[in-house]
Amino acid sequence: MATSSHTFWMMPAILLKKMVMGNFEKGLLDSPTADSIDFMVEKLDSMTQQQLASRLTLNCMNSYVEPQKLHGIQITLMDVNDECALSQAVKEEMYKCYPEARRAHLKDGGNFPYLSRSDETNLYLQIHLRQFNETKYSAMEKLDDTS
Numbered sequence: 001m002a003t004s005s006h007t008f009w010m011m012p013a014i015l016l017k018k019m020v021m022g023n024f025e026k027g028l029l030d031s032p033t034a035d036s037i038d039f040m041v042e043k044l045d046s047m048t049q050q051q052l053a054s055r056l057t058l059n060c061m062n063s064y065v066e067p068q069k070l071h072g073i074q075i076t077l078m079d080v081n082d083e084c085a086l087s088q089a090v091k092e093e094m095y096k097c098y099p100e101a102r103r104a105h106l107k108d109g110g111n112f113p114y115l116s117r118s119d120e121t122n123l124y125l126q127i128h129l130r131q132f133n134e135t136k137y138s139a140m141e142k143l144d145d146t147s
Contacts (some may be wrong), residue, residue: 041069
């Protein structure tokens with residue numbers, strides 16, 4: 001698909017949507033995973049051709065983050081053990097690029113674990129972000145004890 005990314009802007013919206021939806025799981029799914037796919041299909045249907053083409057172009061561009069430039073930055077890789085859009089080879093390559101990264105494994109969740117397994121995903125995010133509490137990178141506001 002990378003070679004066609006330069007032509008997304010001239011493809012009709014229906015074809016772009018079909019390209020995206022072709023990667024969604026089919027068959028018997030648990031309710032949360034099916035609901036997450038339904039939600040994404042609904043969002044996909046609400047996008048204009050220009051929005052979809054630009055997002056697909058960004059997604060399919062040949063780009064690379066140089067892992068050595070992220071040395072010393074805390075990274076957590078989240079992964080699902082069931083079917084998803086990433087092949088096992090891509091996952092293994094990512095693990096090689098970030099050997100120091102923590103790994104957060106979800107038993108299942110499909111392509112959208114942040115929707116279908118939001119409680120587990122949020123727990124992993126909280127664990128990852130906890131290390132930044134009381135630092136300048138904290139996402140929490142400091143409360144004044146002026147009572």
